Amino acid sequence: MVAVRYQTAFRLYPYAKVPDQEATAPRRHPVVIVGGGPIGMGLALDLGKRGIACLVLDDHDGVGKGSRAICFAKRTLEICDRLGCADPMVEKGVVWNLGRVYRDEKEIYSFNLLPEEGHKRPAFINLQQPYFEQFIVEEIRRQQAAGAPIEIRGQNCVTAMVQMGDHVRLDVDTPDGPYQIEADYLVACDGANSPVRAMMGLDFEGRVFEDNFLIADIRMEADFPVERRFWFDPPFNRGETALLHKQPDDVWRLDFQLGWNIDRKAELDPDRIRGRVAAMIGADIPFELVWTSIYTFRCCTMKDYRHGRVFFAGDSAHQVSPFGARGANGGMQDIDNLGWKLAAVITGQAPDALLDTYHAERKHGAMENIKNSSRSADFLTPRNPAHALFRDAVLDLVEHFPFARPMVNSGRLSVPCTYDAGPLNGPDALPEGPARSRPGSPCSDAPCGDSFLLDHLRGDFTVLTINTGCPAALTIAGKEIPVIAVSTEDDPSGPLAARYLGTCPAAVYLIRPDQHVVARWDRLDLAEIESALHRALGKA
């Protein structure tokens, strides 16, 4: 028996019996991914495209209902571009750049998310999570048809697991009864309440925030502008906050802060919710409720994201408040980091030690996300009189003085972290180079000929040369490394030079498969690149 925990929006991988279930001895799989949400499916797609066989086990047969995560950041779209599934997301998604902040009925300031030109992808799109997952699965289906070794088993629920030294043994329940399989590596992408984490008895510690929020996703045909509107203390939700945000299909996300001591059942009464919505958008605008939910949140993390052959990615490893859209976006950065490392170790190109750096780097990223989202929560949900005192002082000041604008914190929107002092970083031998492209940083996109720079970084270690001659490929330590040779003439508009050269006349970058910078130099030196590559593969 496999319990139904939630309704599905799209049935994408119905249960089907497989030979593993009849096998006399458990079959071994190189990578088993538990959980078919965006993080698990994203990892499966990345591994499959690298030719690494992987099996996704999900206890449902499709994508969970409800909009849930709706804000997908530029970095996520860049990762999805590399995975081949960003186009339908951007096509379907709502692009927004403008945010307005109100106090009571008055606008106190507005902000533009992307004041910078020269990126292929927008700062953010709004897209209901079921679509995001569906587009990843559709790309998986295309890759499977082209021979990628990805398998998805719906209604396969992991009920027990044991680490056996050189593998993990799993008990899996299905509508046809239980069976066992083995995995060389197991990746738990099974969400904030991770059953795998619970089976292993592992910690998940942090702060609970004493507040409730009501989500009401409504469908209405209103010509409200496409922008994020945030209210402090509005007349329709006195003493609390509220948010209005557009999604595709004429759906709007309304988010009401409710406070801590509420009658949950009464607040979820559809008539009561309709009353709240009408008070917010105006009584004369017809709408229909699409999805409602009350959530509380915590900021938690596991101590270690790697336990032997088991890895945790996404919400199973860390959970953040929703302010800043750092949940799903942070999780996509996890799998961006883990995919190439697993592939390199499984194919014998890197030692096991490379996998330890997944924890080191992504814990760093998660702590940055927790820090930012906790600070937003402290601003929105003052926990003591001092929090409230200074929050109100900021809101008083912001109407009069621009200096207070950056202090208003209604969410610091997700940006990828830089792995400063990361274990895989090489030298920064371009001392005058732009700080944003220092070792450990995610490559900034920039116009490049008739495309964009990140289009050329396709998931392998790559050498990027700017204004310096170089062959089309380099052979380093017996391995062919692709070279992207560009010049400032490839981008007369300027961002390429501004983001990679600064005042330097030329530069050479070694870039990781996940588009983070390993090292950079002012000239091409093969011995230096070989040494940095060695280190970036965890061999140093």
Add this chain to the structure above:
Amino acid sequence: MADLILAPNLENTDDFYAELLAAHEGLSEAAMHALNARLVLILANHIGDQGVLRQALEAARAAAR
């Protein structure tokens, strides 16, 4: 890093102190707290140096009875 000035630095200490009290005249206790919070933020922005501000926070905490 700049050091927080903890030696006397005001041109006319008594004048400033009187103006500080005058600004609080007639305010409720809650309004006084709010005024001081705004004042802290305005001065912090003017100072701008996080190292100096950190020293100021430490000095203020250390002087509590």
